[in-house]
Amino acid sequence: MPDAPLTPEELTARTGLATEAAFNAATNLDLRVEETRVLHDVFSLVLHLHPSPVVVRIPLVLAPGTTPEDLALRQRRELDVTDWLWREGVPVVRPSPLVPLEPVREDDFSMTFWELVDVADDHQAYAQADHAVCAALHAALAAYPGVLPFLAPFNEGLPAMMEALEGSPHLTDDDLDRAHAEWRALRPVLASASAFHERFPQPDVQPIQGDTPSNNVIRSTRGLVFSDFEDVCLGPVEWDLAGHGPEAVAAYDAAAGPLDMRTIDPELQQVMDTARSLQMVASFSLVPQLPILKQGLQAPLEAWRASPSLVL
Structure with a gap:
């Protein structure tokens, strides 16, 4: 149960x-902290370490079975990618230059440190930006030289979440039957880049943000800034648009052409929409x-x- x-x-x-x-870790890193100010407290706790220009993010809600090593690896990927993007001139929240570029473990918590962003008056958490910004981000990410796992949100966290759904009071037996049927259909296709290309040989894969980049933006005094690359991975760009509908696809396609980026594959978008919906259903395990x-x-x-059931 x-x-x-x-x-x-x-x-x-x-x-x-x-x-x-977070206070103890920051003190050990010689950061000046007179007050911890909560900026966000949902899946992660985000604190401003006032008066230092540093924000700390501490994941609190994790997929079942996530080990400290799993989490640290995920955080290192995020730090490396965002540091690279910042050095390439892409507007992202920068890892704090005041601490080493590594996650820090203190007690039972693993945390990362970020430069404080000067937030604009019109900023609202999760307020969606135009999906055209996703194409610009993908164009920049395409050149990232590091190694990333394939579709990490689907392949790293979702298997344990699906298993933990059994006995969920929030889903009916029909829900569970359908969820597991879709999982059985999707898993062989999305388990690896090679398996993906056997089913979809034409659309390429590349580094992607992994968690709806148009929603993970901060409206700063210097413009839109991308944030939260915790799910950064290799995958089709369609994953970053999953669940946002035809208007999002149209906005992305209009921006992709001038950037020499490919447009969205309609069939693949449907598959990514289903995979993302399945991830949402599996989130009841959290x-x-x-x-x-x-x-x-x-x-x-x-x-x-x-929605109609998946047919592959």
């Missing part, structure tokens, strides 16, 4: 322990760690139930 959801008191205690760990997630997942769940 799934674990019982954390109580409000337990959530507050978790935030307190993570804050204390509700015990973040009870408020149940409410946020209701609309994606109903949209998935109303």
Whole structure:
């Protein structure tokens, strides 16, 4: 049976322990910290280490079975990619130059440190930018020289999340049957770049942001800044547009041509839409760690139930 959801008191205690760990880690790194100011507290705790121009991000909600080594590897990928993008002149949140370019483990928490962004007055968390910005980001990411795993959000976290769905009080038996049928259909196709190319030989793959880049932007006083590359990976660009519909695809295609980027493959986009929807359904396995997630997942769940089943 799934674990019982954390109580409000337990959530507050978790935030307190993570804050204390961040303060201790920052102090050990010789950062000046007089006050920790919470900027965000959902999947990760994000703190401004005032008065230092440094923000620390501490993942709190993780896929079942995630080990400290798994998390550190994921964080190193993010730090490396964003540092490279910043040096290439791409507007991203920069890893803090005041600390080493490595995740830091303190107590039971692994954290990364970032340069404080001067946020504009019109910034709102998760407020969507025009999907044309995704094409510009993909054009820059295409030249990234490092090694990345294939579709990490699908292949690294989702298997354990799917397994943890069994017994979920939030899904019906029909939901579970369909979810597992789609998983069985998608997994052989998306398990690796080679398997993907056997089914889709024409669309290329490249480094992608991995988690809807048009939503993960900060409106700063110097313009849009990309953030949150925790799921950066190798994959088709369609994954970064999954679930956003034909208007998003049209905006992306209009921007892609002048950048010498390929346009969206309609059939592949449907597959990525299904894979992303399945990821949303599997996220019910995370509700015990973040009870408020149940409410946020209701609309994606109903949209998935109303959509046609995947045919590959």
